[in-house]
Amino acid sequence: SKKPVRVAVTGAAGQIGYAILFRIAAGEMLGKDQPVILQLLEIPDEKAQKALKGVMMELQDCAFPLLAGMEAYADPVAAFKDTDYALLVGARPRGPGMERADLLAANAQIFTAQGKALDKSASRNVKVLVVGNPANTNAYIAMKSAPSLPRENFTAMLRLDHNRAASQIAAKTGVAVGDIEKLTVWGNHSPSMYADYRFATAGGKSIKDMINDQEWNANTFLPTVGKRGAAIIEARGLSSAASAANAAIDHMRDWALGSNGKWVTMGIPSNGDYGIPKDIMFGFPVVTSNGKYEVVKGLDIDAFSQERINKTLKELQEEQAGVAHLL
Ligand code: NAI
Numbered sequence: 001s002k003k004p005v006r007v008a009v010t011g012a013a014g015q016i017g018y019a020i021l022f023r024i025a026a027g028e029m030l031g032k033d034q035p036v037i038l039q040l041l042e043i044p045d046e047k048a049q050k051a052l053k054g055v056m057m058e059l060q061d062c063a064f065p066l067l068a069g070m071e072a073y074a075d076p077v078a079a080f081k082d083t084d085y086a087l088l089v090g091a092r093p094r095g096p097g098m099e100r101a102d103l104l105a106a107n108a109q110i111f112t113a114q115g116k117a118l119d120k121s122a123s124r125n126v127k128v129l130v131v132g133n134p135a136n137t138n139a140y141i142a143m144k145s146a147p148s149l150p151r152e153n154f155t156a157m158l159r160l161d162h163n164r165a166a167s168q169i170a171a172k173t174g175v176a177v178g179d180i181e182k183l184t185v186w187g188n189h190s191p192s193m194y195a196d197y198r199f200a201t202a203g204g205k206s207i208k209d210m211i212n213d214q215e216w217n218a219n220t221f222l223p224t225v226g227k228r229g230a231a232i233i234e235a236r237g238l239s240s241a242a243s244a245a246n247a248a249i250d251h252m253r254d255w256a257l258g259s260n261g262k263w264v265t266m267g268i269p270s271n272g273d274y275g276i277p278k279d280i281m282f283g284f285p286v287v288t289s290n291g292k293y294e295v296v297k298g299l300d301i302d303a304f305s306q307e308r309i310n311k312t313l314k315e316l317q318e319e320q321a322g323v324a325h326l327l
Contacts, residue, residue: 134189
């Protein structure tokens, strides 16, 4: 049987932690033949550590054959030791009266420390996915704080936006969600993201032609996908956790095991494609194989798309400028 791999998860006692750990241990992320060792990080706070112990008791009670070990940590350097995969889920949520700048600064501190910890102790091939918001900027900070790791090992989660877009399109057109290909989401994981179905197909047929309604695209589809997180909070009284966990599993599985030629969306450090400045952590269409991702190149960007891409890029540049002095 295969040698176990190490999977670090931060914020492990939180909502997303509770929705993701059981699926990772069941083999849904890295394959049903891949044993895993979970390295779980929580803040040193006594309540958080105790809650994490409770989650671990439940993981134990599942008797997952693929769960080869698990450990709780309060120190990121220890939690990331030799880790092959790191899911950075824990982040500082916006508290009452907290300004955007305060939120950015609080998270900059967390992700600087975690980037440095990864730099120091993780496997040199570690695959990092940042889920904690603001996800793109947190991923950018972690990448900049880990100079000895390859920059392409740092990614941010746009997959939830991608999956939300696919489901809205399926509902609109009646095609099966699993048949939709060549969909992508450009930019920031925020309401400014640009979900782009111009190239999308189902059963070889153009989704854009099927919909043929630019007014719906601009005034219904994009706002629905962009504000979906807020709509879920409004309905559930809690933020999306199971769907976020599912998207994180999709992102890591495709990165690790390959997308079989299909496009998926990942937030990755730009190499300059589509005029996005180098290192901006931006949602792009990618194809994955052998543990690597490649940006889908040469797509036509029309005026409407360019305007949307410029807007989400500007927001990211402002966020990243807002933390530059903290790096
Ligand atoms: P939660 O509040 O239920 O759990 C977060 C956990 O992280 C808490 O247990 C907390 O103690 C822990 N934590 C905080 N700072 C930490 C640190 N420095 N090190 C280790 N652990 C730390 O939140 P939930 O619902 O699990 O969401 C987690 C994050 O994911 C939030 O920032 C949320 O905004 C973000 N999110 C991102 C999505 C995306 O598409 N990128 C989608 C949904 C949520």
